[in-house]
Amino acid sequence: MxxxxxxxxxxxxxxxxxxxxxxxxxxxxxxxxxxxxxxxxxxxxxxDPALGFGNYLWFFSADINLIVLGRTFKIAFWVTLCCIVIAYPYAFAMSVAGRRLRLLLILCVLVPFWVSGVVRTLAWVILLQDSGVINRTLLALGFEKIRLIRTQLGVMIGMTQILLPFMIMPLYSVMRGIDRRLLQAAGSLGAMPLKAFFQIYLPLSLPGVFAGSIIVFILALGFYITPLLLGGPQSTMLSTLIQQQALSLLNWGRSGAMGVILLIATLGFLAVTGPFMRRKYDMSGSGK
Missing domain, CATH: 1.20.5 (Single alpha-helices involved in coiled-coils or other helix-helix interfaces)
Known part of the structure; x- marks a missing residue:
């Protein structure tokens, strides 16, 4: 050397x-x-309280725990899906808007994001309650009241609004890097706008969809304040049970076991869906 x-x-x-x-x-x-x-x-x-697998056996032997675990994943899934549906067109508008309008759209995303989640949830309590703004508006328009507070629908509405920025920003960062001249080239070759969107633009934006979905889904699994304030017994999530075991019953062993089970279930879900997402992205990116 x-x-x-x-x-x-x-x-x-x-x-x-x-x-x-x-x-x-x-x-x-x-x-x-x-x-x-x-x-x-x-x-x-x-x-705690004794060495062994007693806390885990207790969790899996109680049907209510399994029901709440499944409900937690179901609510997180629907919240993620709602965030995708709302955030995709919004992020697309941000990516194609002019400088001033883009700045306004970004501020509309970030300003609520800077407000405490507790404050935003309390605002939803006012909006969703039976005598709230939404139901009063429905009555004024001649419709019947809709029960929103203390329901899974109310929980998903509040969680979706709070988690939207975590979906919008990854989507926007990816969409900003997509060359829109590709759509123009597809149109010049005879492709209809809708077909060009689904075959060119949508596959190129999938990394943002996947990144935002993972972030929103994981955050939704651990939500506590919003389900507690907006939900009821039929919308209890696992975080609420963990809080009850830890603070109300002072059973740290059981609460720890529930937290470990939620963590393992989350990691298992990511391990199963991660390769599928990467494979779908690779296939779309290669034009297949």
């Missing part, structure tokens, strides 16, 4: 060591605030 190459290798090794040293404080913080608490929760799920 020549002296110049040896000097370059030594310099690169020194840079790597310096980079590792610089990341140690951040790594220590992550361990302290994430890994260590998670390890404590896992340990207590096996050790």
């Amino acid at each position: 020549s002296p110049s190459r040896a000097g370059t290798s030594t310099e690169e090794a020194g840079n790597r060591r310096s980079g590792l040293i610089l990341t140690l404080p951040a790594l220590a913080v992550l361990i302290a605030v994430m890994a260590l608490p998670l390890a404590i929760v896992v340990l207590r799920s096996f050790a």
